[in-house]
Amino acid sequence: MRSDAQLYVGLMSGTSADGIDAALVRFASGDPHAPCELLHGHSRPxxxxxxxxxxxxxxxxxxxxxxxxxxxxxxxxxxxxxxxxELLAAAGVDAVAVRAIGSHGQTIRHRPDTRWPFTWQLGDGNVIAERTGITTVADFRRRDVAAGGHGAPLLPALHAALLRSPDEARAVLNLGGIANLTLLPREGAVRGFDTGPANALLDAWCAHHTGAAFDAGGAFAASGQADTALLATLLEERWFDLPPPKSTGREQFHLAWLQAGLGSIRREPGDVQATLAELTAASVANALLATQPDTTRLLVCGGGVHNPFLLARIRAWLPTVTVESTAVHGVDPDFIEAMGFAWLARETLAGRHGNLPAVTGARGGRVLGAIHPA
Incomplete structure (x- = not known):
């Protein structure tokens, strides 16, 4: 393997668990502030x-x-x-040209607030390294949790490198299974935190009532009418009132949680779907206005960027903010998270801190992940 190689692979499977996103990323140099470029993206369901x-x-x-x-x-x-x-074959790149893989794994449990805090991602890095012949960095989140942090979000530093502007206060919204914000002020510290449910609940309710894995284009939600009483009940969840740093997952927001909010009142499935979209929009807007009220531009990535109904509801809750895809700024919204784990792998191999303590709440910066040599 060439020691000067600047190609990395990032692998991500998020809370929605719809598939694996793989990104081939080229870094201009070994400098931590060097720009990076997505050469090829591939999704495996x-x-x-x-x-x-x-x-x-x-x-x-x-x-x-x-x-x-x-x-x-x-x-x-x-x-x-x-x-x-599959990614390397599609890109026409040999494994020997890749310096390392950064693999997020698949989260099966995230409990950063218990007596014995932990987060658990499956996907043995030893197997990935053995199968691919490429050094693999995996298990990024647990060192941050061991240092008193939430282990999430881990990508605000990359968001800042790619999308920050000295001319305006921006935020990046990742609409995955869970929604999270990265706050990018014109100057000052970058912050980030989870805001609540996004695709996880929308997909689960849609699958339960239509059999479809997700609400394509938001059509199911658009068929209904948001229930203001149900929305108010769901927003009473105490987690929404917790101050950052904070993170969450399917352990908190799942169908049983929703059923408890629904109670014994029967509602049309489309109305509930519309209310869940409203819940995501309201919780995102409330969190953004409470933490960075001067935001002028909200840059959206993740699967939810393809849901025009959901984006319209976010715009309705944030009428003074420009809401647009990260694609407008040259960053593929579907692969930015996978790119982030390529970036984190590079930081780990360089011995640099991968977390931002102001985001995760850790006691300090830490080198993240376990290295599995090729």
Whole structure:
């Protein structure tokens, strides 16, 4: 492997558990502030059987044995290795040209606020390194949690490098399974935190009532009318009132949580879907206005960027803010998270801190991840 190689692969499977995003990234130099470029992106969907298991564990379901977790850890790693090989084949790049892979893994449990805080991502980096022949950095979040942080969000530093402007206060909104914000003031510290549910609840309700894995274009939500009483009930969730730093996942926001809010009152499924879109929009807007009220531009990435109904509701809640895709600024909204784990892998190999303590709440900067040599 060439020591001067500046190509990295980033692998990401998020809370929505819809598939693996793989990004081939080129860094202009080894300088931590050097620009990076997405050379190729590839998505590999999860099969129905494994996705069902991922969703079960992700929203707090128990396993029947340790063997279940051990097998799933390796199965996920093989899928991540497959995604890497498919990406490199499509890009026409040999594995020897890639310095390292940064693999997020698949979160199956995230408990940063318990007596014994932990976060757990599956996808054994040893297997990925063995299958691909590429040094693999994995398990990025747990060192930050060990240092008293939430282990999330981890990408605000990359957002700042790619999208910050000295001319206006900006924020980056990632609409994945969970929504999170990165605050990019004109000057001063970068901050970031989760704001609440996004695609995780929308997808779950849509699948339950229509059989479709997600609400394509927001059509299901657009067919209904938001229920203001239900919205008010859902917004009473105490988690929304917690100050940053904070993070969450399917363990907090899942169908059982929604059913508790619904109570015994029967509502039309489309109305509930519309209300869930309103919940995402309201919780994002409330969080942004409370933490950076002078924001003039909100740059959106993640799967939710393809939901025009959801974006319209966010714009309605933020009438003085320009809401637009990161694509307007030359950053692919579908692969920015995967790019982020390529960036984190580079920071780890360079011995540099990958977290921002002001974002995660950790006691200080830490070198993140475990390195699995090729």
């Amino acid at each position: 999860w099969g129905d059987a494994i996705r069902s298991r991922l969703l079960h564990f992700g929203q707090g379901g128990d396993c029947t044995s340790l063997d279940d977790i051990g097998h799933l850890d390796v199965e996920i790693a093989h899928a991540f290795a497959d995604a890497t090989q």
